[in-house]
Amino acid sequence: MMENSLKQFADEHATAIGVTAFVGIGLYAFRKWMAGAVCRSRAKLDGKTVLITGANTGIGKETAVDLATRGARVILACRDMGRANRAAVEIRQRSGNGNVVVKKLDLASLQSVRDLAKDIQENEERLDILINNAGIMWCPKWTTEDGFEMQFGVNHLGHFLLTNCLLDLLKKSAPSRIVNVSSLAHERGQIYFDDINLERDYGPRKSYAQSKLANVLFTRELATRLKGTGVTVYCLHPGVIRTELSRHAWGRIYFWMKPLFAMVMMLIKSPWEGAQTTIFCAVDESLQNTSGLYYSDCAPKEPAPQAKDEAAARRLWDLSESMVGLD
Numbered sequence: 207m208m209e210n211s212l213k214q215f216a217d218e219h220a221t222a223i224g225v226t227a228f229v230g231i232g233l234y235a236f237r238k239w240m241a242g243a244v245c246r247s248r249a250k251l252d253g254k255t256v257l258i259t260g261a262n263t264g265i266g267k268e269t270a271v272d273l274a275t276r277g278a279r280v281i282l283a284c285r286d287m288g289r290a291n292r293a294a295v296e297i298r299q300r301s302g303n304g305n306v307v308v309k310k311l312d313l314a315s316l317q318s319v320r321d322l323a324k325d326i327q328e329n330e331e332r333l334d335i336l337i338n339n340a341g342i343m344w345c346p347k348w349t350t351e352d353g354f355e356m357q358f359g360v361n362h363l364g365h366f367l368l369t370n371c372l373l374d375l376l377k378k379s380a381p382s383r384i385v386n387v388s389s390l391a392h393e394r395g396q397i398y399f400d401d402i403n404l405e406r407d408y409g410p411r412k413s414y415a416q417s418k419l420a421n422v423l424f425t426r427e428l429a430t431r432l433k434g435t436g437v438t439v440y441c442l443h444p445g446v447i448r449t450e451l452s453r454h455a456w457g458r459i460y461f462w463m464k465p466l467f468a469m470v471m472m473l474i475k476s477p478w479e480g481a482q483t484t485i486f487c488a489v490d491e492s493l494q495n496t497s498g499l500y501y502s503d504c505a506p507k508e509p510a511p512q513a514k515d516e517a518a519a520r521r522l523w524d525l526s527e528s529m530v531g532l533d
């Protein structure tokens with residue numbers, strides 16, 4: 207009886223069932239594809255120290271949980287101490303590692319960057335992995351405390367200064383690694399050397415792309431300068447991830463598009479999935495002897511042609527040095 211009614215239902219709704227199954231399998235396959243690769247390294251980090259910028263949320267927080275689970279002392283360098291302290295409690299709980307500390311860092315202030323670097327130089331015996339993860343995307347035309355365009359200032363200049371200030375400690379701790387979290391958005395980027403703060407023609411996307419291209423060029427030039435020191439450098443695109451990064455875009459989305467946007471958010475990478483390439487670059491043994499490359503989904507990837515321009519990388523280095531006041 208039951209069998210007959212099931213069969214009758216299937217016959218009557220054959221098309222709808224077929225379409226639902228097709229869409230379901232398609233969405234499942236798409237979600238699997240979006241999830242990307244997972245870092246399979248079992249490397250332990252007992253006795254090592256890691257510093258991660260912007261680790262109170264998003265992929266920075268997931269990276270911190272993973273590296274703390276591997277035994278590292280993890281320093282969360284964040285601008286909002288309330289959020290950072292709450293994240294630290296969660297990271298200690300999830301990793302079972304109590305050696306997770308919070309330090310203040312506002313990348314939109316060169317003074318704050320210098321203060322953190324001084325604190326680390328004076329109080330940390332070693333620094334094995336520096337992860338320049340913090341980022342801001344598509345914000346309005348804002349400037350940093352020092353008058354730089356906000357996205358270039360935070361995403362590139364703040365990390366440029368922090369890294370340079372910590373190089374001696376990284377060299378002393380070699381073999382050590384620097385990981386710069388860039389983005390696929392670098393492919394649309396260009397470095398506007400004659401208007402670096404985009405004063406003449408600001409665009410939120412244009413500025414983000416410039417800053418993410420700067421991350422790749424910085425990685426390239428830094429790797430060249432660090433040859434033979436035992437400090438290696440990597441940059442990466444983490445994927446498209448459900449984090450707070452789109453906070454400045456949300457207000458500009460038409461209200462009728464928001465449900466669609468929310469649905470898309472369900473299909474993209476989770477923060478844990480988004481952290482995998484950063485973790486891979488930070489710990490995977492296979493990368494020990496490579497430096498200066500760009501990664502995506504736990505594998506090397508060719509960056510855009512403008513990200514391989516060595517003259518531009520050197521010019522950006524010189525410009526950044528003079529902007530942040532480095533000798």
Ligand SMILES: NC(=O)c1ccc[n+]([C@@H]2O[C@H](COP(=O)([O-])OP(=O)(O)OC[C@H]3O[C@@H](n4cnc5c(N)ncnc54)[C@H](OP(=O)(O)O)[C@@H]3O)[C@@H](O)[C@H]2O)c1
Nearest residue numbers: 260264265285312313314339340341389446447449450451
């Ligand atoms: N999500 C994606 O789809 C995606 C794609 C490609 C690349 N990325 C890159 O991945 C990195 C991490 O982004 P996410 O997706 O995890 O974004 P998120 O959830 O918004 O996290 C960004 C982190 O950066 C911090 N930050 C922002 N401005 C700062 C400042 N002035 N000083 C110090 N910290 C600051 C934030 O602190 P607050 O919480 O205090 O704001 C937060 O901790 C970024 O570099 C981003 O460009 C992300």
